[in-house]
Amino acid sequence: MSDDERRPEPIKAIKLKHPWRNVLAVVLILIVALVVIDAAQRPAFDWPAVGKYVFDRRISQAALVTLELTVLSMAIAIVLGILLAVMRLSPNPVVKSVAWVYLWIFRGTPIYVQLTFWGLIAVIYQSIDIGVPFTEPWASFETKNVISVFWIAVIGLALNEAAYMAEIVRAGLLSVDRGQEEAATALGMSWSQTMLRVVIPQSMRIIIPPTGNEVISMLKTTSLVTAVPFGLDLYNRARDISAETFNPIPLLIVASLWYLLFTSILMVGQYFLEKRFARGVGDRRPDKGAGPTGTLPVVGAGQPTVIAPVPSESTEAGGHR
């Protein structure tokens, strides 16, 4: 018997129908269309006002302030979070406990309360003294002159966020196989080299997705800085303007559009960061062709950042191996 005769017939079956899927899809499309058409015509949304204020100078400047608050506080929170995570993994019980207490306090109280508290810092500590404790200070500054409301807001947000970042970083560090640390140690690498070159780059794959979440969350949490009180961020500026115009709804939409724009940009950034730290884990091969065992050519082969599918000639090359 030849191969052709033995080859079984391809299956020709009648496809299973899913009528309810189609019905559900149509119903959903109708609902969405109704909501959109209704919103477009509803006077309360006042779309002309949205168009007028969306590129208003005050709004775009406030958007920039919100972005600054987000970036600065996240940067501080990440550094502090790494420090706290390393402290929690330290063999020294005192160091470990200090980190734990920090987390306990900053995760256990509302951010709004914390921001209000930091806003009152100049009342609690009226002056900052530099010198040896319990002696005449060498220099003394009035707290409210040294630190602006903006920086109080940044630090307040950062201190709270650091507690969450610490847990994310700790999870990332713990996710790296113990054998990695051992291999690096056996090669004579120091603890800091092992962390910086081996453990942290691998833990990034675990750390980045939840950190992306935190950045997006932080962008929105900045609207709470009014507790400090600091009022130049996007949401509070939008509220200020609407207090003058007695027309709050379009300004809320304006603020939302800006928040959405920023979160969208952040999501794109996160995508590329994840690509970068997936080195050696994804399916990319340096030779664009089939692997050492002659398996299927891999989609997404090429340079690390290239996401395009494999060109056809390399697929052929793969077949020859």
Place this chain on the structure above:
Amino acid sequence: MTDTAASAASVPMVLADGVSKSFGSNEVLKSISLEVKRGEVMCLVGPSGSGKSTFLRLINHLEILSAGRLSVDGDLVGYREHGGKLYELKPKEAAMQRRDIGMVFQRFNLFPHMTALENVMEAPIRVKGQSKAEVRKRALDLLARVGLAERADYYPAHLSGGQQQRVAIARALAMDPKLMLFDEPTSALDPELVGEVLDVMKELATSGMTMIVVTHEMGFAREVADSLVFMDGGVVVESGDPRDVLSNPQHERTKAFLSKVL
């Protein structure tokens, strides 16, 4: 000068005297005494839990010994002796000791975020501070030596187990070690991939490298090793020329073990 050189040659590469190790109340190694000469290939065999791997890890100071003396090339491992007292080494000094001891693990432990070439280049650049161009050339030579010149730019995930283990050997060799430790280097491999790793190890043994190999590959022990040590329950049961021990075991426990693995 000739005096010190002569005495250095007579110092054994590894000297263990009453080496013991406990994890809590569990005594894993009970007074191990043995000697590995320069250029010697020693195979450690025995059932799992017999303490072979722990002994290997003590030599590299990945574990701290509980009792006894252990020295590599005349230097105490992990301690400094001064005025009759032992002082623990600082992490930096311990790292200095480890530089000269290469280690190959059962699970390869290649750095997955680096290519084969980067894995080999990492330690010489970071630890020894050698120039990148120089290290790169040598790393490529080493990868060629283990038969993986074409795979230099592959990430570990895209290499077979046998290829990963050969990269791991090249990575250890890049530090110019005077002693190589192998912790069951072929145990995690598919049977058809074991040979390629053993071939690289044979070549290394022929080149005069001092090696301690924890293994279940009795064929390798018979063919390549200069000495074989059979361990069970944390003690050395029997040791000697591998051909003698394997074909004519003296001890009941050795006989029982060999009857299962041969």
